Amino acid sequence: MKIVKLLSIVLISFVLCAGIAVPMVPQPHGFFQFPIIPGLENKARNIFFHVPLAWTAVLAFLVALWHGFRYLRTQDIMHDHQSVASAGLGLMFCLLATITGSIWAKFNWGSFWNWDPRETSIFILLLIYGAYFALRSALASEEIRARLSAVYSMIAGVTAPFFVFVMPRLFAGLHPGARGDEAGSTPVAQLHMTGPMRIVFFSGLLGFSLLFFWLLNIRVRIARLQEQYSITH
Numbered sequence: 001m002k003i004v005k006l007l008s009i010v011l012i013s014f015v016l017c018a019g020i021a022v023p024m025v026p027q028p029h030g031f032f033q034f035p036i037i038p039g040l041e042n043k044a045r046n047i048f049f050h051v052p053l054a055w056t057a058v059l060a061f062l063v064a065l066w067h068g069f070r071y072l073r074t075q076d077i078m079h080d081h082q083s084v085a086s087a088g089l090g091l092m093f094c095l096l097a098t099i100t101g102s103i104w105a106k107f108n109w110g111s112f113w114n115w116d117p118r119e120t121s122i123f124i125l126l127l128i129y130g131a132y133f134a135l136r137s138a139l140a141s142e143e144i145r146a147r148l149s150a151v152y153s154m155i156a157g158v159t160a161p162f163f164v165f166v167m168p169r170l171f172a173g174l175h176p177g178a179r180g181d182e183a184g185s186t187p188v189a190q191l192h193m194t195g196p197m198r199i200v201f202f203s204g205l206l207g208f209s210l211l212f213f214w215l216l217n218i219r220v221r222i223a224r225l226q227e228q229y230s231i232t233h
Helices: 002-021 041-074 077-109 117-138 142-169 195-232
Strands: none
Touching: 002 041, 002 195, 041 077, 041 117, 041 142, 041 195, 077 117, 077 142, 077 195, 117 142
16 A cells, blocks of 8 residues: 555645646657647646546446445445545545535636536535435434445446446536537537657646545554554543
8 A cells, every 4th residue: 555655645746747847839859748739729638637626536436336336235334434534535636526526617608607517417416426425424323324325326326327437428618528518618529638748647637646545544443443442432
């Protein structure tokens, strides 16, 4: 896990430095220049942060789904701890994706929130997992809480990729990649990232994914220690 920690720090630091400092020019020459994307200009830098955060949120929700399934099969309480820890981290990354997306919307469309299909779908996802934690806090029995949470996380986890990646492409909207490409948005397929941009972009995907697994490991270790403490006391 030390390697995961180190790699996540190195990759995210690299993405932060390259994503902010590398200039964007109309005709890039060399590795240390990015092309200007029509309609997005310098605001396109947010793609190195916003998209990896959204991806990591979905990854976390899918991990929560998997451990929810494993709990129902094994009744091992550690799978419940892993599921709830993953869902909590997913909610955090989902909130960060919403914030970075709102900043992008402000500079691109003049308002932090426009009820675009992408914004609406991620808002629904925040409500779904907010309800998940409300459900857990309302149940006193550990066994019932774990069982219902597992079922909930499985159902919610299936919907996460749909709300983040599929639903926004089914309706016309402002967001890049939306159906119809309305209001001058730029479809993701037309971004035409150069090799250096792809390196930074995929470094962001990997870096934030590794950060999630590192944080998940820490939260599960804390849950395991709390479980051992409750047994001995």
